[in-house]
Amino acid sequence: MAKEFVRDITAMDDDFAQWYTDVVTKADLIDYSSVRGCMIIRPYGYELWENIKKELDVRFKETGHENVYMPLFIPESLLQREKDHIEGFAPEVAWVTHGGEEELAERLCVRPTSEVLFAEHYKNIIHSYRDLPKLYNQWANVVRWEKTTRPFLRTLEFLWQEGHTCHETDEDALEETVRMLNVYAEVCEKVLAIPVVKGQKTEKEKFAGAKLTYTIESLMHDGKALQSGTSHHLGDGFAKAFGIQYTDKNGKLQHVHQTSWGFTTRIIGAMIMVHGDDRGLVIPPNAAPIQLMIVPIAQHKEGVLDFAYNLKAQLSKTVRAEIDASDKKPGWKFNEYEMKGVPLRLEVGPKDIENNQVVLARRDTGEKQIVSLDEVEAKVAETLSDIQDTLYNRALEHREENTASVITFDEFKQTIEEKGGFIKAMWCGDRECEDKIKEETTATSRCIPFEQETISSKCICCGKEADKMVYWAKAY
Numbered sequence: 001m002a003k004e005f006v007r008d009i010t011a012m013d014d015d016f017a018q019w020y021t022d023v024v025t026k027a028d029l030i031d032y033s034s035v036r037g038c039m040i041i042r043p044y045g046y047e048l049w050e051n052i053k054k055e056l057d058v059r060f061k062e063t064g065h066e067n068v069y070m071p072l073f074i075p076e077s078l079l080q081r082e083k084d085h086i087e088g089f090a091p092e093v094a095w096v097t098h099g100g101e102e103e104l105a106e107r108l109c110v111r112p113t114s115e116v117l118f119a120e121h122y123k124n125i126i127h128s129y130r131d132l133p134k135l136y137n138q139w140a141n142v143v144r145w146e147k148t149t150r151p152f153l154r155t156l157e158f159l160w161q162e163g164h165t166c167h168e169t170d171e172d173a174l175e176e177t178v179r180m181l182n183v184y185a186e187v188c189e190k191v192l193a194i195p196v197v198k199g200q201k202t203e204k205e206k207f208a209g210a211k212l213t214y215t216i217e218s219l220m221h222d223g224k225a226l227q228s229g230t231s232h233h234l235g236d237g238f239a240k241a242f243g244i245q246y247t248d249k250n251g252k253l254q255h256v257h258q259t260s261w262g263f264t265t266r267i268i269g270a271m272i273m274v275h276g277d278d279r280g281l282v283i284p285p286n287a288a289p290i291q292l293m294i295v296p297i298a299q300h301k302e303g304v305l306d307f308a309y310n311l312k313a314q315l316s317k318t319v320r321a322e323i324d325a326s327d328k329k330p331g332w333k334f335n336e337y338e339m340k341g342v343p344l345r346l347e348v349g350p351k352d353i354e355n356n357q358v359v360l361a362r363r364d365t366g367e368k369q370i371v372s373l374d375e376v377e378a379k380v381a382e383t384l385s386d387i388q389d390t391l392y393n394r395a396l397e398h399r400e401e402n403t404a405s406v407i408t409f410d411e412f413k414q415t416i417e418e419k420g421g422f423i424k425a426m427w428c429g430d431r432e433c434e435d436k437i438k439e440e441t442t443a444t445s446r447c448i449p450f451e452q453e454t455i456s457s458k459c460i461c462c463g464k465e466a467d468k469m470v471y472w473a474k475a476y
Helices: 016-026 043-062 083-092 115-125 170-191 237-242 266-275 304-315 330-339 350-354 373-401 409-418 431-441
Strands: 030-032 039-041 066-068 073-075 094-099 102-110 134-143 157-167 197-200 212-219 225-235 245-247 253-255 257-264 292-296 321-323 344-348 357-362 368-372 403-405 422-427 444-449 468-473
Touching: 016 030, 016 266, 039 043, 043 066, 043 134, 043 157, 043 170, 043 266, 083 237, 115 134, 115 157, 115 237, 115 257, 157 170, 170 197, 170 212, 170 225, 170 257, 212 266, 212 373, 212 444, 212 468, 225 237, 225 266, 237 257, 257 266, 266 373, 292 304, 292 330, 304 321, 304 344, 304 350, 304 373, 330 344, 344 350, 344 373, 350 357, 357 373, 368 373, 373 403, 409 422, 409 431, 409 468, 422 444, 431 444
Parallel strands: 066 134, 292 321, 292 344, 403 422
Antiparallel strands: 030 039, 073 102, 094 102, 134 157, 157 257, 197 212, 197 444, 212 225, 225 257, 245 253, 344 357, 357 368, 422 468, 444 468
16 A cells, blocks of 8 residues: 555655655645746645744734735835845846836836835834834745746745834844744744754855844755745844934934844745655644544444544544545545645544544554544644654754764765765855855855854864854755
């Protein structure tokens, strides 16, 4: 049956890229569009995004943020106001040049991000220190004209949230930047069961126009890294470019200090590549659209379907439970929901009803257990919690097994070529060394972690004195 089950999914170790493509399509997460590089997010995939969105949104509101919505289009003159910002995004910008049959007097950019729109708005609504802090978030779509695309990981259009805040002081803005990075880390680890490394991007890798960028980095099954969320301390650069000023408590005009931070649908790609296996998706219970699938056995027999539906009504009070009462065979249903990554399956048939029991089957381990009906609610909750923890611990173990510390460039090259994964190595801080490492190994700096270690006293590349330990990896 196992061979029959995986007939449509390429084995991970044979071709990881093809495995990924097979999973996102066979599990009904997406379909391809006639627009190059764009995807149709199907209901199952969109509900997964909605669950992630809910988890983030409640945390945003708990920290005082309000949701707003900005226009899709940005006039070219507005985008040009912050020089570093426009230079950083220029290669990815899509332009609107015509409205109907008429050529526009000024080109409109389809937003790749919305810093300039928020800056223009903040100039109009912030006047006094009493107006601060201003804590806004937007749920939106953005467009970046990528050359190479892959569903969820890199698409021309994607969904995300982007937070944009204004503060009185640089210290307040820095505190906000860290706070929101920690929110992202919590959702990754507690909801998606993805362990992350928190740290600062190098000057080369930071967001265009930012004073500094913080990031969370995760490691995929194939040993490549994925940037999973970023939080930017913008300083007062946009404020000066757009004239965002407020009168402080002493009656003096001051520029605000800003942040921006974003979390996108690419995290679904991360979840797939961290937890998936040769049978398809494995979705952590806290994010799963369906946490428990009930499959009636011998449902044509009297009383079985009624019993199963009553059980669904009972369990739906505490978990996201569904029932498959179609006329497909139980074996087909088992395979279908395993491929879709449903964390827990409940089987119930005439003999189970007679014996006052059900069978629970875990997606993560394949383990089955017989559970008394008197304990089924508690056991389902307990098992889902255990699956969540097991997936996180399994991913953490994989990351640790695929993280190496090296002290020579030859060792770096050998490790990245033969093993991949995260490499921890010292760096002097010079851009030339960072560029050389990328040129000779295709590995990039992922972050300067907040939790520093001293692996040696010398830069991995040039041998000069170095006091920064950096995570390096090949990345998506």
